[in-house]
Amino acid sequence: xxxxxxxxxxxxxxxxxxxxxxxxxxxxxxxxxxxxxxxxxxxxxxxxxxxxxxxxxxxxxxxxxxxxxxxxxxxxxxxxxxxxxxxxxxxxxxxxxxxxxxxxxxxxxxxxxxxxxxxxxxxxxxxxxxxxxxxxxxxxxxxxxxxxxxxxxxxxxxxxxxxxxxxxxxxxxxxxxxxxxxxxxxxxxxxxxxxxx
Amino acid sequence: xxxxxxxxxxxxxxxxxxxxxxxxxxxxxxxxxxxxxxxxxxxxxxxxxxxxxxxxxxxxxxxxxxxxxxxxxxxxxxxxxxxxxxxxxxxxxxxxxxxxxxxxxxxxxxxxxxxxxxxxxxxxxxxxxxxxxxxxxxxxxxxxxxxxxxxxxxxxxxxxxxxxxxxxxxxxxxxxxxxxxxxxxxxxxxxxxxxxxxxxxxxxxxxxxxxxxxxxxxxxxxxxxxxxxxxxxxxxxxxxxxxxxxxxxxxxxxxxxxxxxxxxxxxxxxxxxxxxxxxxxxxxxxxxxxxxxxxxxxxxxxxxxxxxxxxxxxxxxxxxxxxxxxxxxxxxxxxxxxxxxxxxxxxxxxxxxxxxxxxxxxxxxxxxxxxxxxxxxxxxxxxxxxxxxxxxxxxxxxxxxxxxxxxxxxxx
Ligand SMILES: Nc1ncnc2c1ncn2[C@@H]1O[C@H](COP(=O)(O)OP(=O)(O)O)[C@@H](O)[C@H]1O
Ligand SMILES: [Mg+2]
Ligand SMILES: [Zn+2]
Numbered sequence: 001x002x003x004x005x006x007x008x009x010x011x012x013x014x015x016x017x018x019x020x021x022x023x024x025x026x027x028x029x030x031x032x033x034x035x036x037x038x039x040x041x042x043x044x045x046x047x048x049x050x051x052x053x054x055x056x057x058x059x060x061x062x063x064x065x066x067x068x069x070x071x072x073x074x075x076x077x078x079x080x081x082x083x084x085x086x087x088x089x090x091x092x093x094x095x096x097x098x099x100x101x102x103x104x105x106x107x108x109x110x111x112x113x114x115x116x117x118x119x120x121x122x123x124x125x126x127x128x129x130x131x132x133x134x135x136x137x138x139x140x141x142x143x144x145x146x147x148x149x150x151x152x153x154x155x156x157x158x159x160x161x162x163x164x165x166x167x168x169x170x171x172x173x174x175x176x177x178x179x180x181x182x183x184x185x186x187x188x189x190x191x192x193x194x195x196x197x
Numbered sequence: 198x199x200x201x202x203x204x205x206x207x208x209x210x211x212x213x214x215x216x217x218x219x220x221x222x223x224x225x226x227x228x229x230x231x232x233x234x235x236x237x238x239x240x241x242x243x244x245x246x247x248x249x250x251x252x253x254x255x256x257x258x259x260x261x262x263x264x265x266x267x268x269x270x271x272x273x274x275x276x277x278x279x280x281x282x283x284x285x286x287x288x289x290x291x292x293x294x295x296x297x298x299x300x301x302x303x304x305x306x307x308x309x310x311x312x313x314x315x316x317x318x319x320x321x322x323x324x325x326x327x328x329x330x331x332x333x334x335x336x337x338x339x340x341x342x343x344x345x346x347x348x349x350x351x352x353x354x355x356x357x358x359x360x361x362x363x364x365x366x367x368x369x370x371x372x373x374x375x376x377x378x379x380x381x382x383x384x385x386x387x388x389x390x391x392x393x394x395x396x397x398x399x400x401x402x403x404x405x406x407x408x409x410x411x412x413x414x415x416x417x418x419x420x421x422x423x424x425x426x427x428x429x430x431x432x433x434x435x436x437x438x439x440x441x442x443x444x445x446x447x448x449x450x451x452x453x454x455x456x457x458x459x460x461x462x463x464x465x466x467x468x469x470x471x472x473x474x475x476x477x478x479x480x481x482x483x484x485x486x487x488x489x490x491x492x493x494x495x496x497x498x499x500x501x502x503x504x505x506x507x508x509x510x511x512x513x514x515x516x517x518x519x520x521x522x523x524x525x526x527x528x529x530x531x532x533x534x535x536x537x538x539x540x541x542x543x544x545x546x547x548x549x550x551x552x553x554x555x556x557x558x559x560x561x562x563x564x565x566x567x568x569x570x571x572x573x574x575x576x577x578x579x580x581x582x583x584x585x586x587x588x589x590x591x592x593x594x595x596x597x598x599x600x601x602x603x604x605x606x607x608x609x
Contacts, residue, residue, distance in 0.1 A: 020287070110377065110380070111357065112357050112358070112360035112361035112364060112377075112381075113356060113357055113360045115364075117361075117373060117374070117377055118373065118376075118377060119373055145353075146350055146353040146354050146357065146384070147357070149384060150354075150357070150380050150381060150384055153380045153383055153384065154376075154377065154380045157376075157379075157380070
């Protein structure tokens with residue numbers, strides 16, 4: 001145990017995902033020894049992100065304004081919505097440059113182990129977006145793992161009765177993984193070959 | 198195939214071990230507790246990514262270390278291959294094939310084919326259904342490595358579904374929970390059906406070999422059979438013990454002498470889709486009971502490979518000697534199935550017999566020795582030379598604490 005502020009920093013860093021006690025300690029000492037100005041910038045970036053960044057009121061993606069830049073962009077095709085689990089998946093799909101429609105971020109996947117049922121995901125908000133005829137197709141791009149598949153099944157069962165066209169990314173994505181780790185070419189191909197369900 | 202070299206780093210009692218091996222029989226001799234099983238366990242681990250003694254990796258790491266390596270050089274017909282497995286205390290295990298880039302450990306499944314006989318095998322006959330399910334699933338994964346993913350997905354779906362059932366208050370599901378449960382039913386049935394289809398096919402492949410192997414180990418007066426009992430085929434049988442499967446020897450639903458049937462035969466022609474539909478139906482029927490118990494009662498995780506000796510269940514009825522013969526017959530049947538599967542003639546499994554001869558009477562000893570002596574590579578361990586049947590002539594390796602001493606028949 002270190003004294004006061006150092007230990008507090010180690011504890012806080014250790015709470016971040018993917019950071020074990022050893023890494024937390026290494027990072028804390030790096031911060032301690034680093035240039036004060038640089039660390040000031042880091043602290044400000046964290047504060048800024050927490051005060052300025054919100055979630056888009058339409059799609060749930062991270063945004064500095066009420067709506068995100070993709071939802072505001074008139075060149076994006078409003079008739080297709082790609083449904084993903086997290087904001088970082090939006091970035092992954094954007095990198096492929098294979099998709100010109102809009103997004104809907106669920107905020108996770110169905111996972112009873114973590115106490116996450118469909119009511120905790122932004123599914124109601126998705127249904128609201130389907131209240132007129134603007135949206136013609138929903139592409140489900142949840143992660144290719146057990147929770148992502150279950151979420152996809154739930155969405156398909158919820159969306160089908162509405163009559164909107166529902167498609168699923170073609171297989172070929174590495175099974176058991178995260179969408180964000182799929183390389184651009186593979187993910188791009190999965191978009192091109194999406195299947196109606 | 199055979200292992201030409203095995204090397205261990207910080208695995209169990211070995212800081213570093215270099216063990217040159219060759220085709221044919223190699224006998225490892227050394228007093229109890231010296232580290233013979235540790236070596237066999239390492240080879241078994243390369244083959245199945247599991248230990249036959251412990252369920253976690255921690256005991257495999259040498260006391261005080263955080264990382265162990267198992268490396269082997271294999272010879273398959275004209276080809277050589279090398280495989281390295283890194284076991285980590287705090288990170289995911291990794292593997293390297295032919296010194297390539299590190300990959301997920303799972304990628305090496307199917308590469309090192311082995312069949313391990315150990316004193317623990319008695320549990321195949323006397324133990325809980327889980328032991329026999331593991332026997333089937335391990336063989337399945339060796340034959341078709343993609344089933345490792347099926348297994349992992351199934352286990353995950355099962356965990357999620359159980360969590361959802363447990364969240365039902367007082368055994369009552371609200372409407373939202375019901376519709377979410379429908380989704381999990383769909384996935385449980387789907388992955389479960391894939392696993393079931395594979396198990397049923399495997400049981401049918403094992404069946405004739407179990408009987409021949411049992412007959413060749415004994416004087417052949419009794420017929421040994423293995424019947425699969427599936428919750429898809431007999432939803433009405435779903436019993437309510439926590440760990441058990443649809444049938445257990447303590448409560449033989451089938452009166453002795455009355456054949457309860459083999460679902461592997463019954464469902465021989467059922468497609469994965471049809472099996473999945475059967476599971477969905479069974480899940481529907483059992484839903485209320487499952488919600489009350491907070492537990493999934495239908496699926497491959499509750500099924501049983503029932504062993505029969507003549508008309509009676511082996512569990513609870515077979516003598517000690519018969520129990521041993523049956524356990525050995527199951528392992529031999531696994532060996533024969535792997536031989537049948539080896540169309541190229543280069544993938545015959547390595548046979549590992551760890552300390553089993555000491556457990557057998559003279560007749561079973563010599564019959565087993567005669568059967569295995571012809572395998573491409575046989576590794577045998579014993580505490581004393583006298584336990585090794587004369588049929589198993591071969592290279593001798595003396596095992597000493599943390600190291601081995603070769604008798605100099607194999608090159609390095
Ligand atoms: N993780 C470990 N680290 C160090 N030594 C171990 C470890 N696991 C087991 N051992 C030692 O290995 C020995 C048992 O080896 P084993 O291969 O089972 O013996 P045998 O030759 O009788 O088959 C014991 O002395 C035990 O203390
Ligand atoms: Mg031993
Ligand atoms: Zn938006």
